[in-house]
Amino acid sequence: MPQQLPPQTPPQRGLPPQQTRPPQTEAAPDPAAIEALRRDLGRSQVIAFINPKGGVHKTTATVLSAAAMGSARGGGVIAWDDNELRGTLGLRAGSARHGRTIRHLVEHLAEVEAAGVHLPEHLDEFLRHSADGSFDVLAGDEDPKLQRQLDPTTVLRVLDILTRTHKVVCIDTGNNVESQNWRTVVANADRLVVTTVPREDAAFSADWMLDLLEEHNYGHLVRDAVTLLSMPTPGAGPLLEDLRRHFSSRTRAVSVVPYDPALEPGAKIEFSALRPATRVAWFDAAATIFDGL
Numbered sequence: 292m293p294q295q296l297p298p299q300t301p302p303q304r305g306l307p308p309q310q311t312r313p314p315q316t317e318a319a320p321d322p323a324a325i326e327a328l329r330r331d332l333g334r335s336q337v338i339a340f341i342n343p344k345g346g347v348h349k350t351t352a353t354v355l356s357a358a359a360m361g362s363a364r365g366g367g368v369i370a371w372d373d374n375e376l377r378g379t380l381g382l383r384a385g386s387a388r389h390g391r392t393i394r395h396l397v398e399h400l401a402e403v404e405a406a407g408v409h410l411p412e413h414l415d416e417f418l419r420h421s422a423d424g425s426f427d428v429l430a431g432d433e434d435p436k437l438q439r440q441l442d443p444t445t446v447l448r449v450l451d452i453l454t455r456t457h458k459v460v461c462i463d464t465g466n467n468v469e470s471q472n473w474r475t476v477v478a479n480a481d482r483l484v485v486t487t488v489p490r491e492d493a494a495f496s497a498d499w500m501l502d503l504l505e506e507h508n509y510g511h512l513v514r515d516a517v518t519l520l521s522m523p524t525p526g527a528g529p530l531l532e533d534l535r536r537h538f539s540s541r542t543r544a545v546s547v548v549p550y551d552p553a554l555e556p557g558a559k560i561e562f563s564a565l566r567p568a569t570r571v572a573w574f575d576a577a578a579t580i581f582d583g584l
Contacts (some may be wrong), residue, residue, distance in 0.1 A: 328363035344496035361425030371490035372431035381430020
């Protein structure tokens with residue numbers, strides 16, 4: 292009786308075992324960027340985020356830059372909402388542990404200044420904290436009458452307190468380039484960060500502002516500035532490369548940060564809620580801001 296052959300095994304579909312796909316890895320920040328963000332700055336640094344046009348991601352850029360810096364450094368970073376007319380940074384970045392704002396700090400400025408070695412604890416009574424604790428928040432006030440109190444002397448006193456308690460002070464500025472508050476912040480900044488989106492009107496506003504700063508003898512700050520091009524939509528848009536080239540010719544460096552769906556609702560900003568690749572881009576942008584400080 293002839294020997295019966297074993298049944299044939301049907302051919303395997305897909306990749307053979309030795310060619311299995313490698314596991315997906317999550318995007319990780321560049322170690323060089325983290326090292327740059329952790330370096331000793333020598334003294335406290337003031338970074339002002341500027342563009343007189345609204346809707347150009349000033350608040351978003353301030354919050355996410357502070358988050359990247361604070362996450363890398365383990366703290367010592369504060370974001371101040373110095374928008375004179377009802378800024379939203381305090382609502383979007385800080386925990387709601389209390390309702391105190393810059394107005395309350397100004398009202399108690401003398402006693403905070405006199406706190407001596409207890410200054411950090413006294414100041415903390417007026418601060419909120421980011422959701423992950425990576426940075427502190429000095430919220431803006433909803434009362435537009437406050438702008439009359441924020442004269443140059445008061446702004447300098449607040450800056451003195453913040454730079455005595457924090458290594459990095461990120462300031463979300465207002466839209467009035469003629470105000471003494473705005474000009475005092477700019478004059479005392481170690482670095483300007485020009486925020487814009489790839490739209491003609493937003494870029495024109497930023498360009499006009501840089502011209503104005505140069506006319507008022509702040510050309511050195513313009514040349515040393517960093518431009519942040521922030522994507523409000525998934526597509527890059529036709530103007531992105533033109534604007535990257537243009538602002539590269541006017542400012543020290545240009546960083547492009549991608550669109551992220553977590554930012555689209557305009558609600559609370561949480562660094563951990565961003566896509567891994569978006570967080571990496573913000574670490575890179577923050578390192579670019581730190582470069583040369």
